[in-house]
Amino acid sequence: MGIMLIILGMFLVTYIPRLIPVFIVERVTLPKWLEKWLICIPYAALSALIFPSILAIDENPYVGVIGGLVAIVAAYLRVHIIFVIFISILTVIIIS
Secondary structure (H helix, E strand, O other): HHHHHHHHHHHHHHHHHHHHHHHHHOOOEEEHHHHHHHHHHHHHHHHHHHHHHOOOOOOOOOHHHHHHHHHHHHHOOOOOOOHHHHHHHHHHHHHH
């Protein structure tokens, strides 16, 4: 019974903060500048997660930078995401 209460408590602690904004966002009108800023958050967070790994991929940080640049160019050319990943991995393997 104690384990079930802990699981229920953990469920509530994680679910309630996700549920509250759903009801608040419907009623609040955000300014356009704030909406534009909020749209950029996932890209900024993804960049913050990926960039350190690009520099730490090999003893030579240029290998990761070149692989990242190849991925950026492939994504800019609208290549499918799977192929962007494969192309950048292949680039790093060839350079290493």
